[in-house]
Amino acid sequence: MKRLVQLLAMAIIGSLILTSCGEDTLTPSEPTTDNPPSVVSFSVDGQASNGSGNHAPGDNVEFEITFGDDIELQSYEIRESAGTDLLDSGTASGTNWLVSYTHPVRRTAANGFSNLITFIGTDTQGQQVSESYTINVVDTVYEYSISLGGDQNAGTGSFYAAISETGTVYFVADARDNQESVDLIYFYGATQMATLAAPSDTLVDDFSAYDLDSWTTRNATELHASTVDFDAIDNSVAIQDAFDASLSQTRVNMLDVDSVVAFRTVAGVYGLIRVTEVNAGQAGDITFDVKVQP
Secondary structure, three states: HHHHHHHHHHHHHHHHHHHHHHHHHHHOOOOOOOOOOOOOEEEEEEEEOOOOEEEEEOEEEEEEEEEEEEEEEEEEEEEEOOOEEEEEEEEEOOOOOOEEEEEEOOOOOOOOEEEEEEEEEEEOOOOEEEEEEEEEEEOEEEEEEEEEEOOOOOOOEEEEEEEOOOOEEEHHHHHHOOHHOOOEEEEEEEOOOEEEEEOOOOHHOHHHOOOHHHOOOOOEEEEEEEEOHHHHHHHHHHHOOOOOOOOOEEEEOOOOOOEEEEEEOOOOOOOEEEEEEEEOOOOOOOEEEEEEEO
């Protein structure tokens, strides 16, 4: 009888152990997902982001993104080009975490180029949240053709104002009335030949027909001959980069077809000129293509 009681007790204990193991297998612990990641704020250049914006080549775009205070952020990534290129990454700890990032727009970016920047936050449970912003490159370059005449050319003005969508050519009387706008003057000299000069250049005084003695404002436009590929210049930053202040002077002479001139106005506007035609003599003219900043 005693042996039977022992066997019965052992059977009851074994049953309890099996029951307990079965309950643990049916209810495994799982990670908590009640609080997925969230973004509290996402700003671009100090303003709330609307998902995209216009920026010029060479701009620095300032981003700030704050992740929610209801999660434990573990890491973040910043990617561009639809997520294929990693720009920045880091680890994080705590809540209400702020990520700041400055993105430089490429100086060579052409008008119409767009770039997607994506911020990705990952919490301690491996869950992710992301925000994206599209940088749209908007760059204005005025392109046009201009003809200027020599001092004895009665049919074509000799004075050029660069800053407009089409440029402006003045004859003597109108140039005097708009002298603060005149950036360059054309003359053809016996030794200088075809020349573009700043109104401040002293050799321009040799051409009495221009009546510069009556001017009170003679802009000191800076210019120099250049070897840049005019056709390859397609944005305003490239135009500015083509100007070399160490080479600047008040005139460029001996101009001929395909000569390129870089210039900077007193207003700080940069431009490029490529000569397409020269008709010699003081009664002749010069024609050139222009690319200039607005």
